Amino acid sequence: MTTTAATATASSTTTTTLPVLEARDLTFRWPRATRDCLDIASLRVDPGEAVFLRGPSGSGKSTLLSLIAGVVTPRAGRLKLLGHELSTCSGRQRDQLRADHVGFIFQQFNLLPYRSALDNVLLTCEFSRRRAALAVQPRERAQELLRRMGLGPELIARRASELSVGQQQRVAAARALIGHPDLVIADEPTSALDDAHRDAFMLILREVCAESGSALLFVSHDTRLAARFPRCLDLPALQRGSARVEEAAA
Numbered sequence: 001m002t003t004t005a006a007t008a009t010a011s012s013t014t015t016t017t018l019p020v021l022e023a024r025d026l027t028f029r030w031p032r033a034t035r036d037c038l039d040i041a042s043l044r045v046d047p048g049e050a051v052f053l054r055g056p057s058g059s060g061k062s063t064l065l066s067l068i069a070g071v072v073t074p075r076a077g078r079l080k081l082l083g084h085e086l087s088t089c090s091g092r093q094r095d096q097l098r099a100d101h102v103g104f105i106f107q108q109f110n111l112l113p114y115r116s117a118l119d120n121v122l123l124t125c126e127f128s129r130r131r132a133a134l135a136v137q138p139r140e141r142a143q144e145l146l147r148r149m150g151l152g153p154e155l156i157a158r159r160a161s162e163l164s165v166g167q168q169q170r171v172a173a174a175r176a177l178i179g180h181p182d183l184v185i186a187d188e189p190t191s192a193l194d195d196a197h198r199d200a201f202m203l204i205l206r207e208v209c210a211e212s213g214s215a216l217l218f219v220s221h222d223t224r225l226a227a228r229f230p231r232c233l234d235l236p237a238l239q240r241g242s243a244r245v246e247e248a249a250a
């Protein structure tokens with residue numbers, strides 16, 4: 001991916017003293033829906049913070065993460081990622097901001113099935129020169145992250161489609177963590193892991209985020225994990241208006 005002058009400006013003006021994420025009066029409605037899925041008065045995540053986000057299935061957690069990552073756009077309100085108001089960015093600028101600053105562990109992983117585990121992690125650095133530069137030696141760093149996630153040389157050379165679901169989930173995490181992202185977004189990242197792998201995964205995730213100074217926004221149905229986070233947000237409690245009524249009725 002090439003970086004245009006406009007996107008380069010959007011990425012390079014970032015400073016770490018700004019909140020990583022700042023939302024005000026944020027509303028979002030899916031096409032054809034009759035009510036807002038999200039209606040949030042305010043939300044802020046500071047650099048390096050680790051935040052657990054909880055809420056019942058269907059309450060809008062993944063939708064909120066997609067908004068933060070600039071995958072979908074709000075109906076109204078302000079949403080700033082590292083000081084950049086996403087609604088005033090072009091689609092290309094949003095894509096580049098995400099590539100440069102956000103590591104997203106998707107609920108469905110979104111790996112390229114025919115590429116190796118290692119190549120999937122290196123894709124992050126193909127899409128972002130900033131992340132490639134911060135990784136210093138991307139191939140070595142990718143191998144190290146995969147090894148810390150419990151995937152050795154034999155597994156990382158395999159196609160993603162030939163890995164177990166839990167192994168794919170850990171590849172998706174390594175892909176999100178490479179290149180010191182300012183924000184790591186993890187959407188149910190432990191759903192396919194047994195207890196031992198989940199505990200090891202949580203340690204590595206928190207450790208790599210701390211080493212990199214990455215803020216972490218972590219979504220899980222596993223409420224036992226909330227105790228490991230200094231801050232916990234309850235999405236239904238953040239909601240107001242019809243979005244809140246819909247949740248209460250569910």
Ligand SMILES: Nc1ncnc2c1ncn2[C@@H]1O[C@H](COP(=O)(O)OP(=O)(O)OP(=O)(O)O)[C@@H](O)[C@H]1O
Binds near residue numbers: 060062
């Ligand atoms: N692409 C879409 N188009 C229309 N509606 C959608 C879409 N994706 C999600 N929704 C709706 O938005 C609401 C919130 O969905 P979302 O996936 O954000 O919930 P969630 O809290 O992440 O749930 P889960 O815990 O099951 O992953 C649901 O009512 C869902 O049906």
Ligand SMILES: [Mg+2]
Binds near residue numbers: 061062063107187
């Ligand atoms: Mg979800």
